[in-house]
Amino acid sequence: MRINLPPLNRFVIFVCLVICIPYFNVNAQVIKPEPVFGFYKGGFYMSIIGGETAYTGGSLIQREKDYQNGLRTQASLGVMPVRLIGTVPFPQNFPLPTDKVQAGNTRRISMEYGLTDNLGFFISYNTISIESQGTNQLAVLDRNQPNGYITYIEAVPLSATLYKDRSYGIGLNYHFLSKNRFDPYMGLEVSILNFDTKYRSGQLNNLYYPTYTHPGTGIGGRVAFGTNYFITPEFGIAIEIYGSRKILKSNAFASESINHAGFQFGFIFNFEAIGKY
Structure with a gap:
């Protein structure tokens, strides 16, 4: 049976086909690329x-x-x-509180670009703080003493931030696997830094042995071994062990060093892959 459509309806159907057929053909030809995980040339990563x-x-x-x-x-x-x-006696034979330098907290953010499928260049910003607890040396007026005061040790421990810094680094990471969910790597970095540290001189000042905070600058080197695991092409988890050495200089001392090593955990993002898959 043949259906005869009015001229207006035939025109509407014709216009719809003209508009829709190219759309369907274009979408039929658009094929999204296969997801690529891990590290590769041209990737832009933030950890x-x-x-x-x-x-x-x-x-x-x-x-x-x-x-x-x-x-x-x-x-x-x-x-x-x-x-x-102050002047309250400390009981004899009582042990003094334990002196200690506590583990420091570290924070790190880095931006890395894939120069090749295995080599990446990065810039970084790092912070670390180290706490200490120890005995403090004070003095009190005493006219019976030739110098007019007597020195004593205060049993209540002195707690303070012994050291903290902010460092800015550049470096290279070598990635042993390319385009793989598992992304083990080794990294080398050099940095400049500014710091603040408590530096006790042992010199009496107005009946007080001060613990001044001294600012300064320094240079550092860092080596790291780690691995990233990409849950999606855009996002993964990061685990790293590292060691660092820093050479410091301030108005209180010509040169001191500080070394630290530790374990860090966090996240990694591949900006190049976001919205691509």
Whole structure:
């Protein structure tokens, strides 16, 4: 049976076909690329990680430990009296609180570009802070003494941020696998930094042995081993172990060093892949 459509309806159907057929053909030809995971040439990656130091050392840390040990030795030998707070006597044979330099918190953000399928160039911003707790040396007026005061050790521990810095680095990462969900790598970095540190001189100032905060600058080197795991082409998790050495200079000292190593965990994003798949 043949259906005769009115001229107007035939015209509407014809216009619809003219508009829609090219659209269907274009969409039939558009094929999205296969998802590519991991590191590759042209990828643009941002990683955000953080953690704690497992090791902290160097001449700056050792100097603070030696200073604390010296005060503790003088207390144990009776060379210097121990007070609880101010003039309140500290009970004899009571141990002093433990001196310690605590693990520091670290934060890191880096931007990396794939120069080749295995080599990446990056810039980074890093922070670290290290806390300490130790005995403090004070003085109190005493007219019976030739110099007019007596020095003592305060039993209540002094807690403070011993060191913190902000460093800006550049470096290279070598990625052992390319275009793989697992992305193990090794990285080398050099950096410049500015820091603040507590630096005790042991010099009396107005009946107080001050713990001044001294600012300064420095240079650093860093080596890291890590792996990224890409859950999607755009996003993954990052795990890294690292070691770092820094050479410091301030108005309080000509040169000191600080070393630290630790473990960090965080996330990685591939901006080049966002919206592509």
